[in-house]
Amino acid sequence: MANQQSTVTSDKAPLSFAQKFAFGMGDFWTSIGNIALATYLTMFYTDVVHIPAAQVATLLLVVRLVVAFWDLSVGILVDKTSTRWGKARPWMLVGGVAYGITFFFLFVNPFSNHLLSIIFAWVTYTLVNIAYSTVNVSYASLTSLMTSDVNEKTQLNIFRMTIANVGALIIYVCAMPFINYLFGSTAMGWSVFFGAIAVLIPCGYWYTFSNTREVNGSQHKSSGTTQSVGAHFDALTKNKYWWITLGLNFALWMYNGIANGMATYIAKYVLGNSNLTTVIGLATVIPLIIGLPFAGSFVKKFGKRNSSLVGLILVAAGSFVVFIDPTNVWIFFASIVIRMIGIIPINAALNAMSADVVDYGEWSTGIRSDGIVFSSSSFSMKIAMGVSAAAIAWILSMSGYDGSALSQSAATVNAIVQSFVWIPVAMVVVMAVLLAVYDLDKKIHTVINELA
Secondary structure, three states, X not given: OHHHOOXXXXXXXOOOHHHHHHHHHHHHHHHHHHHHHHXXXXXHHHHHOOOOHHHHHHHHHHHHHHHHHHHHHHHHHHHHOOEOOEOOHXXXXXXXXXHHHHHOOOOOOOOOOHHHHHHHHHHHHHHHHXXXXXXXXXXXXXXXXXXXXXXXXXXXXXXXXXXXXXXXXXXXXXXXXXXXXXXXXXXXXXXXXXXXXHHHHHHHHHHHHHOOOOOOHHHOOOOOOOOOHHHHHHHHHOOHHHHHHHXXXXXXXXXXXXXXXXXXXXXHHHOOOXXXXXHHHHHHHHHHHHHHXXXXXXXXXXXXXXXXXXXXXXXXXXXXXXXXXXXXXHHHHHXXXXXXXXXXXXXXXXXXXXXXXXHHHHHHHOOOOHHHHXXXXXXXXXXXXXXXXXXXXXXXXXXXXXXXXXXXXXHHHHHHHHHHHHXXXXXXXXXXXXXXXXXXXXXXXXXXXXXX
């Protein structure tokens, strides 16, 4: 098979549609996993396994914080790897297989004993996160390994985010109707639906592995294989753009975690219909699917920073629309659509910004750290996902949430609505401040030219 050849190619050659599509398909499965963990797993634990919300919060936070350090280890492994398949692709394939296997057991509750159910949840959630980190860090590293062209990196990220949102759309449309109507909201429905996805995950990553290429590492004077781990981190700590992108990743994923996670509870307890999660999902991802393919020219014209800042203003404005009437379905959907239109530019730009950080780091220090830069971005993402998931569970617990009740108290409903608005707005402010001091857009073309 031609796609089993050595991955040597030119970093100047434009990427074909097939390569971009194959790259984007990797995030199809990553997105499905993200949505499952961020949107549905908390409800599965509280409403199906009946783990108290406070214990769920502890589980989600502790595991994410601990496993986040594995992200950095994967980044180091990527930078130290040299095979005929490249640096990142072998780890992506191994991680993808492990991810599918562990994900199969995530939405399963095989024990009637409460203590055994909690132990099983801890074990499966930990293993899933280890496998997810392995595949996600190595996959993200491909952005800077497939091309050195600034606009091609943005295009890769647009393909990635667009296809990822198609995956999210499928989950939102299918999950709750499948679980509620075919299996009557029983544990079996959760297990069958997400188990079927788990079987497909390794096949998906095999497709990406087989149809992508990494650029020849010889054009990078320091590919990372001869540098110590300490040298990599010492160089990165002096790179202010690395710190900025870490903060942006954390804030964006805190935003996503709270917005997506709370939307599920709003559908069930504020709007009064858990099946509205499907429609909310459509309102969340359709603007991204439509808008992301057009975002490339917008980002190219105005820059990653400026286009992202303009979008964030729209996100903040859309967030406050909910307060007009939180129980009105149409107002709630309008708020989501406005927010999602505003979030398009930074979704299109952020991964490409991390790729620019890799090039800037090599230019300024002579040390190239593809794996560690993307693993640290994944690290901040993982921390944010853990904190946001735990925050949702803590907020529910402190407001008196009862997972076995058909309705919730006024205090709980108010806490859900307020959190859905104010925490994302706070993250928008954080992202705006960080973007205000990000000026790499002005320098990156000079950096690329001098590296060449």
